[in-house]
Amino acid sequence: MSQIVQIYGAPFSVFVRTVALVCEEKGIVYQHQKNINKQPFEMHSEAHFKLHPFGKVPIVRHRNNTLCETASVIRYLDRTFGPETLQGGNGWERAHIDQWCSLISHYVDFYVVRQFMLELVFPKGNNGEPRLDVITANRPSAENALKIIAQQLGDKNYLVGDTFSLADAMLAPMLAYNKDAPASINLVRDHPQLLEYANRLQSRASGKTVLKPMSESM
Numbered sequence: 001m002s003q004i005v006q007i008y009g010a011p012f013s014v015f016v017r018t019v020a021l022v023c024e025e026k027g028i029v030y031q032h033q034k035n036i037n038k039q040p041f042e043m044h045s046e047a048h049f050k051l052h053p054f055g056k057v058p059i060v061r062h063r064n065n066t067l068c069e070t071a072s073v074i075r076y077l078d079r080t081f082g083p084e085t086l087q088g089g090n091g092w093e094r095a096h097i098d099q100w101c102s103l104i105s106h107y108v109d110f111y112v113v114r115q116f117m118l119e120l121v122f123p124k125g126n127n128g129e130p131r132l133d134v135i136t137a138n139r140p141s142a143e144n145a146l147k148i149i150a151q152q153l154g155d156k157n158y159l160v161g162d163t164f165s166l167a168d169a170m171l172a173p174m175l176a177y178n179k180d181a182p183a184s185i186n187l188v189r190d191h192p193q194l195l196e197y198a199n200r201l202q203s204r205a206s207g208k209t210v211l212k213p214m215s216e217s218m
């Protein structure tokens with residue numbers, strides 16, 4: 001029975017990085033794991049679908065339990081490796097942190113990462129070329145998503161409340177990738193406060209360890 005938190009999924013995945021960030025913030029010992037039950041972990045294998053019914057990562061194993069879905073995983077980690085430090089000071093703040101985790105994992109990820117950035121990073125066009133028409137068509141929705149984030153951030157240091165929370169951990173990998181992306185898909189730089197915030201998250205000890213260029217996590 002391993003006390004070490006085992007994380008399944010590519011270390012460059014935004015959601016895997018969120019889990020790793022929370023482990024770093026809490027001082028939790030964790031490993032990026034490539035084997036499950038002594039067999040290599042293969043994406044979309046039968047074994048994978050047993051652990052995540054829709055074949056996604058991250059999946060986390062701790063003390064012989066497995067858990068999927070990033071928001072559930074990071075709440076579990078914050079609660080289990082107590083005291084809880086990343087979920088706000090009162091019920092209202094906690095609910096807001098949950099709300100923003102949900103908005104980020106559903107919509108910011110979809111509009112900014114999947115529909116927009118991934119078109120350039122993992123091109124799906126003919127001859128492996130990026131589909132520039134798709135990037136152009138999806139740009140307004142991505143811009144709108146980051147405008148919503150910039151409005152929520154305002155002139156605060158963190159997305160919800162005064163301190164780093166699970167909502168920041170959910171967003172940080174997405175912003176870090178966009179901030180360092182080529183000009184054609186770089187949207188964070190249109191919002192000076194968002195850029196400052198992304199730099200703040202990346203320069204935390206957790207950010208320095210986890211939010212590295214994608215090529216260093218492949």
Ligand SMILES: N[C@@H](CCC(=O)N[C@@H](CS)C(=O)NCC(=O)O)C(=O)O
Binds near residue numbers: 105
């Ligand atoms: N709702 C899931 C989303 C996770 C997700 O989309 N993960 C991506 C990697 S960043 C994935 O598993 N992609 C593989 C696939 O879609 O088949 C969560 O919050 O954990």
